[in-house]
Amino acid sequence: MSLISWGMYPKIDNEVHKLTTTAVLKETLNADNEFIAFGNGRSYGDSAINENIIHVKPYEYFLAFDENQGILHVQAGALLSDILDAYVSRGWFLKVTPGTKLITVGGAIASDIHGKNHHIEGCFSECVVEFRIMLANGEIQTAKKGDELFLATCGGMGLTGVILDAKISLKRINSQFIRQTTIKTKNLKETFDAFEEYKHLPYSVAWIDCLATNEEIGKCLLMVGDFADDGDLRYKAKSKLNIPFNFPSFALNNWSVKAFNWLYYNKAPNGVSKQRVHFDSFFYPLDSIRNWNRIYGKNGFTQYQFILPKESSFEGLEKILTKISKSGKGSFLAVLKLYGKENENYLSFPIEGYSLALDFKIEKGLFELLDELDEIVVEYGGRIYLTKDVRVSQETFEKGYPKIEKFREFREKNQMSKKFHSLQSKRLNL
């Protein structure tokens, strides 16, 4: 069995070591090999791919729940969806969740994931009370906020050790429904204004038509909202649609994306409208389609996600969107988001500003285009998200992450750089 990433690229053979007990894990790490932890395979790129993989997903027990404080103690392989399955009906929700619930708690920490409420709640690490991690020598340590191990591990892409379990705090909700407001904008200026106008609301995300041109560049549907207050918590996860095979590579082209974007944008009413939607469709629209990554064909795809500081976001985004629409390599999914303050972690992605995420199928000429986009990102003081990356250069990466030297020193000092590696960490010399 070989494990691949969500982007299905690159594909390499690997040996998979299931994490079942800490004793077995310690023995595994004793071997003279390099390892990387792998959760549920939802990272797009090569950050959890290597020749030797510790498969953390099977390590998924719930250990304790403190009902008074809403603190859940859970093993690292448990999925966010498992947590929702168990606790939504009891009135609890994740404080921070990404656009898929099919990731592990360990992966959420290692990527220090962020959600539609980053401008209010920050990254996942904010809700992590503490976690236990097995280091290179097999020793188990507990890391709390403020510890260097915490700063390096949250966002550290699994390169400090194997996260074993964590205590995370949940938030109270009174409904499984979201009161959503959709704002349809005509250009980037309107989009930015709308983000500012609604930033008091906890959740916001914009879908951008990345093939729009000229004065329509940056037109979007901005969706903002918060949980309703109706007390309806009878949550039952729904069954899923499946994409049974890889689509042929011609299925996704400039025309099909244009048609999709046109339909999506035009089905929404003009101006400002209100809806009541289930949290599953608000937070996790794509989770209802199993294996949706197969629509990009067997060569795989990548997600390009970058963030720009607030003051340079408008100019930078305009440039980048212009370049993309000219290239004709658009994607169905182009997500724009406003972020709040940066945290102290060494490699966490968010800084205060705007981030854009785009899917591209892997094809000739793509990496050249992304290299050109990188130049703009660097020029405007931005950075690339490691969890999505499969091709950024070391130079571009380093310009975006000033704390990288601290991270390297910490890894060196604790023998981590000898034991934990991914294809990405080697490529970027992390």
Place this chain on the structure above:
Amino acid sequence: MSYVLIVGAKSDIAKELSRVYSKNGYDLYLAARDVNELEEFKTDLEVRSNMNVELVELDITQFDSHQSIYSSLKERPLGVIVVSGYMNEQHVVEKDWSESLNTINVNYTGAVSLLNIIANDFEQEKRGFIVGVSSVAGDRGRKANYIYGSAKAAFSTYLSGLRNRLFESGVSVLTVKPGFVATKMTENLDLPEKLTAQPSEVAQDVFKAQQSGKDILYTKWIWRYVMLIIKHIPEFMFKKMSI
């Protein structure tokens, strides 16, 4: 409170069944030979579901113990699911009588011993459900695993008879015939992806079928048609094939 007794609780399918039933508001008795190994799992279920989970030490091949173990449950269960199974490689089983006997006892005799007791009780109470996890391997004897397969065939027949007997008293009996399932038991086999179910899928299917009072469940559903074909191949041809 409503307890469901799951026998053979350490298996991957049983674990997923435990999750499905506790999530849907059932308390659980988890029965297995060595229940110490289930302590962490019991906590997991309780933290996830807020339902009661009790561990019950039970060896399906220790027939004499079944009555007293069942009687000592602090509350009669509302349903029972027998998941116990044992499969060693055919070439080992056919040469070693103790292996043959164990295969028969775990997959058939033990289940009969326990279910006889429970069926009598349920019949008297005029309520309850019985689920037996058999196998598609019981639908036709194949050279690759006919000792295991014959025990499962006997179990399927037993369940069928039990269903007919208990129908009048309102006790439902579901026979589950899983095909390939990705579990510890099949970890080293090279199984075809399209025909192989995940334990969680099997558990969902079983729950749905049991709740709706179904009689026989093939999971995945395609196995019903696969076995339909395999059952109808004439013996003179079948013996020359290596299915």
